Amino acid sequence: MDRNRRTELLAASQSQEVRQLAETFLSERAIAEELHVICPPEIGMIMMQVREPVCRERFHLGEVVVTRAEVAIAGFRGWAVRAGSDRETALAAALLDACAEYDSKMANQVTELCDLTAQRIAADERSEWQELLATAVAFEELD
Amino acid sequence: MGYAAARGGLQAIEAAEKLVARERILGQSSWLDTDQIIEKLRLAVDRVMSEGGLWDEQLAASALRQAEGDPIEAAHLLRSYRSTLPRIAYSTPIDADDMVVLRRIVPAFRNPPGPQLLGRTTDYTGRLLHTEDDDTQRTNAEKMAAYIQENVTNFPDNDDDKNHDRSSRSPRRLLELLRDLDSVVDRRRSDDPEPFDITRHPARPPASRSARLATMARAETGALVNVWYRNILGPDGYLHEITLGEVRHGRLPVRMLHPLTGDEITVSFVRVTEVEAIEDLNGIDEDRGRFDVGYGLCFGHNEKKAIAMANLDIACERDQGRSFLEQSILLTTDGLDASGFLEHLKLPHYVTFRSMMERKVAIRQHQEASKNLESK
Numbered sequence: 084m085d086r087n088r089r090t091e092l093l094a095a096s097q098s099q100e101v102r103q104l105a106e107t108f109l110s111e112r113a114i115a116e117e118l119h120v121i122c123p124p125e126i127g128m129i130m131m132q133v134r135e136p137v138c139r140e141r142f143h144l145g146e147v148v149v150t151r152a153e154v155a156i157a158g159f160r161g162w163a164v165r166a167g168s169d170r171e172t173a174l175a176a177a178l179l180d181a182c183a184e185y186d187s188k189m190a191n192q193v194t195e196l197c198d199l200t201a202q203r204i205a206a207d208e209r210s211e212w213q214e215l216l217a218t219a220v221a222f223e224e225l226d
Numbered sequence: 227m228g229y230a231a232a233r234g235g236l237q238a239i240e241a242a243e244k245l246v247a248r249e250r251i252l253g254q255s256s257w258l259d260t261d262q263i264i265e266k267l268r269l270a271v272d273r274v275m276s277e278g279g280l281w282d283e284q285l286a287a288s289a290l291r292q293a294e295g296d297p298i299e300a301a302h303l304l305r306s307y308r309s310t311l312p313r314i315a316y317s318t319p320i321d322a323d324d325m326v327v328l329r330r331i332v333p334a335f336r337n338p339p340g341p342q343l344l345g346r347t348t349d350y351t352g353r354l355l356h357t358e359d360d361d362t363q364r365t366n367a368e369k370m371a372a373y374i375q376e377n378v379t380n381f382p383d384n385d386d387d388k389n390h391d392r393s394s395r396s397p398r399r400l401l402e403l404l405r406d407l408d409s410v411v412d413r414r415r416s417d418d419p420e421p422f423d424i425t426r427h428p429a430r431p432p433a434s435r436s437a438r439l440a441t442m443a444r445a446e447t448g449a450l451v452n453v454w455y456r457n458i459l460g461p462d463g464y465l466h467e468i469t470l471g472e473v474r475h476g477r478l479p480v481r482m483l484h485p486l487t488g489d490e491i492t493v494s495f496v497r498v499t500e501v502e503a504i505e506d507l508n509g510i511d512e513d514r515g516r517f518d519v520g521y522g523l524c525f526g527h528n529e530k531k532a533i534a535m536a537n538l539d540i541a542c543e544r545d546q547g548r549s550f551l552e553q554s555i556l557l558t559t560d561g562l563d564a565s566g567f568l569e570h571l572k573l574p575h576y577v578t579f580r581s582m583m584e585r586k587v588a589i590r591q592h593q594e595a596s597k598n599l600e601s602k
Contacts, residue, residue, distance in 0.1 A: 086487055094492075109365055125312070127481055128308070129313075129317050129480060130313055130423075131317045132316055132318070132320065132421060133320045134321050135322055136502075138415050138435065138523045139415055140415060140421075141418065142421045142439040143424065143425075143440045144498070144525065145281060145444060145525050147280075148280060148285065150546035156539075160486060164493050165494075166494035188435055199378065212394075215328065218329075219341050219342065219343050220342050220343070
């Protein structure tokens, strides 16, 4: 799986699943011993710039709370950012990212989690669309 | 009479704070979870995020609970918290066209490009208060849940037709259609000025459009609606022939550059409300053969605010600083500014008032002395 896509899906995965897989990996001595936290989980903000359609100008819509973290395992760096203020899950996601770079077997497990998340998002969007379609309207003009 | 500056009172202040907390935290009803606030009081949470200028549903719900449901106070709490956080990145510029719609109506045009989706709304429903008791309302809710389960979510996994495609979820704008018809003034810029940051510097007239848009995106809903209403029907005397082009509620991606790959990634999504207001140009110095368009966009689902914002955006463009409109928007629509100034009036003003009182006494003494002189 492409690293960018992996980061996006780890950001969208359920926190419990991310933490659970990270704990599984951490139970391996090699991972625990080689783990180095480069950037401890930090809660901060991303200023959201939007390009509006009338003049094609950028403006600041507001800020979004995120938590980011960065780790390395035997020199393989892992980085993650997730919406909200969940330090533990951001750190776990960074760990999964590093593990996926470090070991191909672990990469497969991370990919499985990401695939599950992608499927869940697709199913939610289909379900959402079905509900929205029921509200599609065609107004009639009166003579 | 003794007027003096105030100090102390710490015990009374703490006791007063405890009185608030006691009822809020230890009241007779069950604990109010933030998840419950986010789900059941969605519009209030959205408003707090929008006026706080910070997207985080959990924090906004927590602020709303702490503020006992006062949205301005909750936005105040959110902004205070915001000031403790570092800004770790700017998003890459998010194109408003990337919105995935949850609701989209086009009041100006019956057959716009893409669907008209009413989405989640009570716009066409009579405002009747549900007076049934809680048990009856719960039973009705359970019936509705069963109906939805049976009729809406029961579909095959691979059912991706029925227009579940990019063009339906992110439909083409009416503005683009008007451009195709050469019916709208083209104000698209070829340069790309840096947006004004209202969190770092106060916006003052004459301001850039990015400063106005950012100010209105963070403005207090009631204040913005009031400025719009005053501008359209009040003593300011403008009567705009406004028609709404697009009213959308949907999700916008939050994107940033991945520090290790250098590529753009989607970090999350925020819900926003977007409005385009079509203005009929009729000024002597305007292109009367075309329309112009105002733009509104704010966090969360808040159509009143986005509509007022879009109307005021185009009103400012047409006004070109001739009236006090821009000043009103920039200086009087921030909820925190206005309520902060108002609330401060409750704090002890003993010294100020003592000074005023002494002046009154002095004036009276002077008046009496003058009278005595005249009578002699």
